[in-house]
Structure formats: C-alpha cells, structure tokens
Amino acid sequence: MNRRSILKTAAVAVSASTFLSVASLGAWANETLKIGFVGVTSGPAAAWGTSNVRSMQTRAAWLNEMGGVKIGDKTYDIDIVTFDDQKDPKRAIAGMEKMAQEGIHYVVGPNVDDGAAAVRPVAEQNGIMYFPYAFPKELYTAPASNAILGMIANYQSGPAIYKYLKENKGVQKVAFVAANESDPLSQRDGGVAAAKALGLDVVSDNVTYQVDTTDFTPVLTPVIQTMPDLLVLSGVAPANAPQLIRSARELGYQGLISTETAQDATVLQEGAGELANGFISVGGASTPEIASDTMKEFVDRYTKMFGEYNDESNTKVYALEYIIETLKADPAAIDNVDEFKKTMDTFSAPNPYMKGDSKLKYVGMTSFGQKRQVFVPMVVNEFKDGKFETLFIAEVD
Amino acid sequence: MEQILANGLYLGAQYALIALGLTLIFALMNVLNFAHGQMYVLGGFVTYTIYAQLGLPFVVGLAASAITLAVVGALIEKYLFRPVIRRSSREESTMLLAAGIAFFLDAVILLVFGEKQRGVPKIVNGVLNWDFRLIMPYDRILIGALAILSIVAFILFMQYSRTGRAMRALAQDRVAAQLQGVDVDRYSMIGFALGAMLAGLVGGLLVTITGINLGMGGPTSIKAFMMVMIGGAGVISGAIAGGFILGMLESIGLSVLSQYGDITYLAIFASLMIFLAIRPQGLMGKPWG
Numbered sequence: 001m002n003r004r005s006i007l008k009t010a011a012v013a014v015s016a017s018t019f020l021s022v023a024s025l026g027a028w029a030n031e032t033l034k035i036g037f038v039g040v041t042s043g044p045a046a047a048w049g050t051s052n053v054r055s056m057q058t059r060a061a062w063l064n065e066m067g068g069v070k071i072g073d074k075t076y077d078i079d080i081v082t083f084d085d086q087k088d089p090k091r092a093i094a095g096m097e098k099m100a101q102e103g104i105h106y107v108v109g110p111n112v113d114d115g116a117a118a119v120r121p122v123a124e125q126n127g128i129m130y131f132p133y134a135f136p137k138e139l140y141t142a143p144a145s146n147a148i149l150g151m152i153a154n155y156q157s158g159p160a161i162y163k164y165l166k167e168n169k170g171v172q173k174v175a176f177v178a179a180n181e182s183d184p185l186s187q188r189d190g191g192v193a194a195a196k197a198l199g200l201d202v203v204s205d206n207v208t209y210q211v212d213t214t215d216f217t218p219v220l221t222p223v224i225q226t227m228p229d230l231l232v233l234s235g236v237a238p239a240n241a242p243q244l245i246r247s248a249r250e251l252g253y254q255g256l257i258s259t260e261t262a263q264d265a266t267v268l269q270e271g272a273g274e275l276a277n278g279f280i281s282v283g284g285a286s287t288p289e290i291a292s293d294t295m296k297e298f299v300d301r302y303t304k305m306f307g308e309y310n311d312e313s314n315t316k317v318y319a320l321e322y323i324i325e326t327l328k329a330d331p332a333a334i335d336n337v338d339e340f341k342k343t344m345d346t347f348s349a350p351n352p353y354m355k356g357d358s359k360l361k362y363v364g365m366t367s368f369g370q371k372r373q374v375f376v377p378m379v380v381n382e383f384k385d386g387k388f389e390t391l392f393i394a395e396v397d
Numbered sequence: 398m399e400q401i402l403a404n405g406l407y408l409g410a411q412y413a414l415i416a417l418g419l420t421l422i423f424a425l426m427n428v429l430n431f432a433h434g435q436m437y438v439l440g441g442f443v444t445y446t447i448y449a450q451l452g453l454p455f456v457v458g459l460a461a462s463a464i465t466l467a468v469v470g471a472l473i474e475k476y477l478f479r480p481v482i483r484r485s486s487r488e489e490s491t492m493l494l495a496a497g498i499a500f501f502l503d504a505v506i507l508l509v510f511g512e513k514q515r516g517v518p519k520i521v522n523g524v525l526n527w528d529f530r531l532i533m534p535y536d537r538i539l540i541g542a543l544a545i546l547s548i549v550a551f552i553l554f555m556q557y558s559r560t561g562r563a564m565r566a567l568a569q570d571r572v573a574a575q576l577q578g579v580d581v582d583r584y585s586m587i588g589f590a591l592g593a594m595l596a597g598l599v600g601g602l603l604v605t606i607t608g609i610n611l612g613m614g615g616p617t618s619i620k621a622f623m624m625v626m627i628g629g630a631g632v633i634s635g636a637i638a639g640g641f642i643l644g645m646l647e648s649i650g651l652s653v654l655s656q657y658g659d660i661t662y663l664a665i666f667a668s669l670m671i672f673l674a675i676r677p678q679g680l681m682g683k684p685w686g
Contacts, residue, residue: 041512042503042507042611043611043612043615045612046507046512046611046612047512047513047514047610050512180659206657208659209659210616210659210662212612212613212615212616214603214606214607214613215404215407215408215606215607217404217537218401218404218408218647218648218651218652219651221400221404221651221652222652238513238514239513239514239608239610239612240514242514242516242608243607243608250524250532250534251532252524252526252529252532264513266513267513267514267515267516270449270514270515270516270517270608271514271515271516271608272516273518273519307511308511308513310513
C-alpha cells in the first residue's frame with residue numbers, strides 16, 4: 001500500500017467513526033430537563049433546605065440511572081439546579097431570577113414564609129411554578145396561581161392533632177411556645193385559633209424565644225407553671241425541638257408535647273433520648289405501616305449518597321415527583337406553565353411512595369379555593385425509643 | 398427567684414467562658430475574631446464525634462476538643478493572621494480575614510459534620526428539685542461547676558505562670574514587652590491557641606446540654622462580643638463580668654418579661670446602647686484602648 005492509499009484509508013476510517021459517534025449520540029443522548037431549587041442550605045435552618053436538595057438529587061440520580069424520564073416523545077435526564085437563599089428574602093429573589101435566566105419553569109422552595117412571598121412577582125412574571133414550604137394562604141389563593149404548597153400546613157394538621165388529643169387523651173389545657181420569627185409566630189397564631197375553636201383552654205400563648213437560644217430552661221419555666229395538658233412547639237425547627245423537650249421534661253412537665261412541623265428521629269434521639277418519647281409531630285410516607293418498597297429504596301439510595309437519611313425527606317420527596325408526573329401527563333407544560341395549571345385540576349397518578357392505591361393529586365380546594373397543594377398523607381407520628389410510630393393518618397382535600 | 402438566680406448563674410458561667418477566649422485574642426493581637434463562634438461549634442462537634450460516635454469517655458472528647466482547637470488556633474495565627482498583621486497596618490484587614498475564616502469553618506463543618514442538630518448522651522442523670530422553687534438537672538450543675546473551675550484555672554494560669562505573665566505584658570504594651578525580651582510571635586501564637594482552645598472547651602462542655610449545630614457559630618460570636626463590650630474589650634475580668642451580667646439579664650428578662658413577648662433581648666440591646674453611650678470603654682476597659 002502506498003503512502004497516498006494509507007492516508008486515504010485513514011481519512012475514511014476517521015470520518016466513518018466520527019459519523020458513527022455523532023449518529024449514536026443523537027440516537028442515545030437524552031435531553032436535559034432542569035428543575036430548580038431555591039431555599040436555605042446554610043445557617044441554623046440548613047436542615048430544611050438540605051433535605052429538599054438531597055431528596056431531589058437522590059431521585060434525579062435514580063431516574064437518570066434508569067435511563068431518564070419520558071415526557072411526550074422525548075426522554076430527559078433530570079438536572080437539579082440549586083441556589084442557597086440563606087433564608088434571606090433578597091437572596092431568594094436573586095435565586096428565582098437565576099432560575100428564570102436559566103430558562104427553568106419548575107422550582108422547589110423557598111422554605112420559609114418571607115422568602116416564598118418575596119419570589120412571587122419574579123415567578124409570576126417569568127412563568128415559573130414553585131413549590132414553597134411556607135404557609136401564608138395568600139400565596140395559594142387567587143389571584144395568586146404559581147405557588148403550590150409542598151406539604152401539609154399547620155392550619156390543616158393542628159386542628160386534626162388537637163381534636164385527636166382532646167378526644168383520645170383528654171387534653172383540655174394547651175400552652176403554645178414559638179420562636180420569634182414570622183413562620184413560627186404565624187403557626188402559633190393559627191394553632192391558638194384552632195385550639196380555641198375546639199373549645200380548649202389556652203393557658204399560655206405569648207412566650208417566645210430567640211431562634212438562636214441554646215438554653216430553654218428560662219424560656220419554658222413560666223409556661224410549665226401554667227400546667228398545660230398539651231405543650232405545642234409551634235413551627236419548631238428540628239435543631240430546637242430536642243432541647244425544648246428536654247428542658248420541659250427536666251422542669252417536671254409530664255403532659256403531652258406536639259408540633260405541626262416535620263422532625264428527624266435521630267436528632268430527637270440524640271438530643272433528648274427517652275425524654276422525647278411520646279412527642280407528636282407530622283411526618284410523611286415512611287413509617288413501616290405505609291411506606292412502599294419504592295420509598296424504602298429511596299431511603300437506601302439517599303443514605304448511600306449522603307451518608308445519613310433525614311426524616312424530613314419523607315415529605316420533601318414528593319415535590320419533584322409531582323413536577324415530573326404532571327409533565328408526563330401534559331408534555332406541553334414542559335415550557336408552558338399555563339398548561340401545567342390546566343392539568344393540575346384533573347391530574348392523578350399512582351403514589352409510588354405509599355402502599356396501596358394512594359394517588360398523587362393536587363388538593364387545596366377547602367383551604368385555598370383552588371388546587372394549589374400537593375396531596376401528601378398527613379401522617380401524625382409519635383416518637384418512641386428512637387423511632388416514629390404512626391399515631392393516625394388523615395387527608396387534606 | 399431562686400430559679401431565676403440559678404439560671405442566671407449557669408448561663409453566666411458558660412457565657413463568661415465563651416467571652417474569655419475572644420477577649421484574650423483581642424487583648425494580645427487587637428484582632429476581633431469573628432470566627433470565635435465557629436471555633437466553639439467545631440469544639441462541640443469534636444466532642445460529639447469522640448463521645449457519641451466513637452463511644453470514648455466524655456473527658457477524652459473534651460480533651461480532644463481543647464487540643465484540636467488549640468492546634469487550629471495556632472495554625473490560623475501563624476499562617477493567616479501573622480502575615481496579614483505584618484503586611485497591613487489597617488485593622489479591617491484582620492477583621493475581613495476573621496470573617497473569611499468564619500465562613501470557611503462554616504463550610505468545612507457543613508461538609509464534615511452535616512446540617513443536622515447533634516446531641517450526646519447525658520453525662521449525669523437526674524434533676525435537683527428543691528420543693529419546685531429551684532429545679533436544676535444535675536448535668537447543668539456539673540457543667541456550670543466545670544465552667545467556673547475552668548475560669549478559675551485560666552485566671553491562675555494568666556496570673557502565676559511564666560507564659561501567662563508574658564501574655565499579660567504583651568496585652569499591656571506590645572512594644573515594651575518586646576523590649577523586655579518577650580518573644581512576641583511565640584506568645585501571640587500561644588495566646589491565639591489558648592483563646593481558640595477555650596472556645597473548643599466550652600463547645601465540648603455545652604454539647605452535653607444544648608447539643609450542637611452548624612448555625613450556632615454566628616449567634617455565639619454576637620453574644621461573646623456583647624459580653625466583651627459590657628465588660629471592656631481586652632480585659633479578662635471584664636469578660637467574666639460581662640458574661641455573668643448577660644446571663645443574669647437574660648434569666649431575669651425571660652422570667653419577668655415573658656408575658657410581654659420576646660422583648661428580653663430588645664431590652665438588653667437598648668440598655669447596652671445607653672450604657673455604651675455613657676461608658677464606651679465598658680465596665681473595666683480603659684478609654685484610651
């Protein structure tokens with residue numbers, strides 16, 4: 001073979017292999033669907049947003065590993081774009097603007113009331129649906145239409161818990177204590193109203209504490225002196241719950257303690273040990289009675305990816321699932337949130353995280369007058385010896 | 398009243414120990430160590446790892462916290478603050494460096510120890526209940542006593558040891574101390590290490606009571622600065638006084654003002670502003686520095 005032939009053969013081989021590579025890439029590579037997260041992943045409330053982000057990243061990696069998500073006639077790999085708003089509304093706005101610049105239409109977060117309220121104009125102007133973990137009703141009632149509550153609100157779980165405890169545990173006197181921040185204070189006010197509506201005697205509702213408090217004995221001393229049957233830790237952060245429980249018990253309090261926020265069993269066990277036994281909180285689909293095999297595998301994958309599971313993710317696992325399943329139901333919504341809103345009214349899909357025939361669907365008609373809340377089971381847990389046990393399960397319509 | 402006094406004394410002892418390290422570093426190097434709270438948090442996590450995770454005795458965890466933070470403090474002084482102080486006479490350079498270290502430590506703690514609140518098993522069980530007039534768990538009494546013991550040990554060390562005397566000389570007049578043969582670099586490093594060690598020690602002590610989490614650093618630094626401002630910046634006895642005053646104010650405010658909502662710190666901050674307007678150098682500080 002002469003030199004010219006060798007060069008010619010080499011050129012043909014390179015061209016052919018290049019063509020084949022490009023062709024195979026075209027045939028096999030998925031498009032990317034970016035889903036955003038704007039919330040708090042640093043500072044005292046880092047646990048709230050971190051459990052969000054890690055839930056999303058775990059599920060996205062799992063879906064991508066299985067070949068991606070088929071929406072319409074295209075298959076997508078899920079890419080989670082995250083932004084730490086440091087629990088600062090100004091940064092939350094910057095985060096939502098970043099999502100808009102990246103062409104993202106579906107965002108999970110923010111985690112707190114003021115952040116969720118602050119991003120509303122940016123989301124509405126840029127065609128973004130967002131899933132806050134914040135409770136102000138004006139975010140979800142008309143004319144607002146882009147926010148979808150990602151969990152059960154305290155004004156939904158509180159009355160159910162108080163009613164259960166009144167009827168089953170004979171609770172008559174209730175005391176509330178809350179951190180001096182917008183979320184816990186609004187949750188306290190909602191809880192007080194719900195308790196009074198049920199005919200309960202509210203014996204203390206004005207004791208608050210700084211969110212950075214480390215010693216709760218002085219805070220709780222006047223509350224315990226009112227001798228309530230039930231002590232409600234309104235909107236308590238997972239970091240504060242064990243210390244509050246411990247202080248209350250050490251002060252001799254023997255009544256019930258509850259909260260309407262999600263908690264983590266390991267944190268309670270480490271911080272309060274057996275003193276936390278009987279503590280009532282709202283969880284998600286993870287107790288052995290209701291968790292499906294998919295939920296158990298999610299917990300395993302999360303634990304492998306990040307070293308340790310966070311029980312708050314029992315609720316946080318749902319938002320990404322709702323986004324993807326709704327897009328599957330209406331592929332035109334992938335870049336058109338009006339389509340998404342239309343589909344929400346009739347959307348229904350199997351709930352992969354619960355045993356039985358539970359469905360993913362949007363709810364909120366009673367609370368907001370429109371379907372702007374994800375349906376997640378309202379699992380009320382009781383902490384016992386390092387684990388949550390299901391006290392009762394209710395639903396929001 | 399007994400409960401209020403006991404709560405105030407307990408809070409005061411832990412606050413004073415936190416403030417001591419901060420004021421020592423300020424006295425020796427004129428550095429406002431914004432990372433003091435993060436050092437406290439790191440100390441708490443070290444004790445948590447040794448005591449709760451590895452199952453070793455609590456005192457081992459406490460010693461590990463103190464040693465780790467002393468080493469971290471020495472390295473920070475030698476490789477970060479010393480070169481910056483040598484090259485820049487502007488005070489804001491060290492302030493920015495300290496703030497940078499605080500953010501860096503926050504990030505490292507998040508990566509290594511995670512975002513969750515951590516707690517350790519109680520070191521002593523049981524509660525002292527004096528006819529419901531005074532209720533105090535035994536572990537708080539023990540930690541309060543250990544904090545007071547640590548403060549006394551620190552004072553004795555500063556008063557009677559050769560190193561302590563050298564550091565006091567350095568704090569009083571850096572140039573004069575240098576002319577008298579005090580090795581400024583060496584004692585600055587020891588002082589910074591000692592200040593960081595105190596932060597680690599108190600973090601290790603308090604993890605048994607309050608637990609520890611990533612977000613505790615910033616608020617701890619703020620409280621430490623308040624104590625130092627009350628007592629007088631750079632004055633050891635001032636930091637101790639500031640700690641006990643803040644602890645007592647907090648205890649009284651939370652009990653007496655609780656019916657009016659969370660106004661205790663509002664009242665403390667307002668009082669502090671008025672106090673500093675009248676006496677900007679604090680209780681025991683000197684007006685000239």
